[in-house]
Amino acid sequence: MFNKEECLRFIEEENVKFIRLAFFDAFGNQKNIAIQPDALPKAFEKGISFDRFNIKGFDIKGKEDLFLFPDPSTLTILPWRSMDGAVIRLYCDIKDANGNLYCEDTRNLLKEAVMELRSRKLNIDFATQFEFYLFHMDDNGVSTKTPIDHGSYMDVFPKDKGENIRREICFSLSDMGLEPKASHHEKGPGQNEIDFRKNDPLQAADDAQTFKWVVRSVASLHGLEADFSPKPLKDKPGNGVRVQVYLSEPSKVKSFIAGILVHIEEMTLFFNPCKQSYDRLNHEGAPKFVVCSSILRNQLIRYPQYRQDMFECQSLDSTSNPYLSYMLLIYAGLDGIDSNLDLEQVQKHYINRTLPSSLKEAMDLASKSDFIKQYVPESILKTYLNGSDEDF
Template sequence: MMYFKDEVLTFIEEENVQFIKLLFFDVFGRQKNVSILPSRMSRTFEKGVTIDATAVTGFNNPDHSDLVLKPDPSTMTVLPWRSIDGCVIYMICDLYYPDGRRFDYDIRYILQKAVKKAQKVGLTIEMAAKFEFYLLKLDELGEKTNIPMDQAGYMDAAPLDRAENIRRDICLTLNEMGIEPHKSYHQYGKGQNEVDFHFNTALNAADEAAIFKWVVRSTAHLNGLWADFSPRPFKNQPGSGLHIQMRFFDTEDERIKEQFMAGILKYIRQMTLFLNPNKQSYDRFGKDQAPLFIDWSDQTRFTLLRIPALSPDIMEVRSPDCTCSVYLAFALLIEAGLKGIEDQLELIEPGACKRQDSMDILPTSLEEAKALAIESDFIANVLPDHIINTYIKKDQ
């Protein structure tokens, strides 16, 4: 349900809301929050809440040490696991300079601009995320171990699949929050799971994906487990990806779709740093069905850009992993596709890259991905220099 300011204020009064969490994200997509009491909500809608930008990764700018959080009322959601004594809600915030301008390094703003750019050329792009993650046991001190919670494999059933009830709790919690998962199941790796989402507008899909990891980690913690979203936590087990699906809501023009795909394939190497920002990310490529070649197919599930056999309108990019910022990942994929349309790029034949040279594979190291991003005019036109430099300087 989409709320307006007045509706949020009415909800707070009528539903015994006791606490309000205001969420935002740093440039790497890590969730941050500040909490307020209901009595401050009306003023917060009007004035916002000030934060210290110098203390947030990627926000540090000595000329603008203060930033203002302004909650987006349409994102208001009840937290099911925090509603025993009075109701707890959250809202995702947009970031502003004190003078009222949007904050340039707000990753949600970067996605909003990409969405508007697509709308200007008559395209409404819907997106969906498919998350893979491991559930690991904790030791007697409550610390993470490297022991998977089960020994099950692909789509195994209980009792071999011991994570079935955890995934059910995750999906039911999401459903209570108005976020509807599409499906969930055990993946190939021991202790590895997957939860997929339905399509939504790009911004709403990114908001849902950003909240998803919070729900999974909270549910795992309540069950005495650790949720591991890293790209390849075990060398002898499959890595975990974040597969991103896209489709056009308002056109069936196959030529437009092919040009959009061609743009993604052309710029995927240059944007990989932001889709795979962790050193471990590059241990995943080319192993256990993770993509390596810059290719597309409507026949195999394991290519970089996949067209599902039963859903030819869907484009699925399979290289990103869960350490990325979904807001930046969605924005870059949209911008690359729009550039393909603008330049009327021709889509390569499926399987073509396997017959060419090594330039048609994804970067094989974090350092290579950084070098490609630094040299990219495409990246420079989409992302602020400060965000690019923050990613370049990040060690892992």
């Protein structure tokens, strides 16, 4: 990781000519401001101002500008851009004019959740698995929704025509300091999966956002569209995100899982924030019931018998904001620990309970939830209740 001085030295030594200062709206859509290298020292000290009014989920009642403060530890070079005048990206903290961290910044909300974990001397890591389709584009650069192959689960070339692109994606990620663990063809035609090694919550969320950007960029360079949407093809498997959660205290895992089961229905709006999410949920291969299983792999929570310190949550999709999703998973789990919930008793209580079957149902549950209102700022909750812009 870089500090400010190392970051500035890197820019000079590597002939960096362009700097992207990146941040995210409430839905996790990446935004950025591009600056020249000579503007970076000022950005570190005083920030770069921007207009909050056009950023979804940011409080429009505030009159003051907000400021982007680059986080030097997130420096990464963009390997698909020309090295003759390199381009780097820095994620940013968002502050107000008084230097206070902005409370509607979901990246900062996750940082606060991590601080709560540390105050309890509890460590959590996340390892994420992403699914996406690769589609051909026409001569005008518009997706045809025609998959690049007709392969199926873990097929190889020539049935799998995405292996070279997956390899290039993994190499690009490695060049950027990310650690992909495995990749393979998924069940659907042209569907792929790339898995990551476990990391602390903030780094895992940063990596998730970087990953989606890299995949789309590399696919575009090959004349393809990378589609992360939950159900891009009506009669084919959907795209999910599986999140493996590792706790430093295995004795607390069952209570942590129980807390998630108790709050999962009200959190679903944030894990599955668009209409298409519900074309995937409750269908073949996707979770339906509020249940934890040590055997069945497609249940909401999988708690494998061979690991006492880990479980897997399988309801999320890539339209979710990982900063917000990981924050809610942490607080729900901590509530289970604080309440000393018994997993077996919770399972009995929630038997035959299902996840919301529509976006409207998920909105209704979130709008009535004291748990959600405690941790999700009002402006962000209102934004989600008004509906996603389907921008994925």
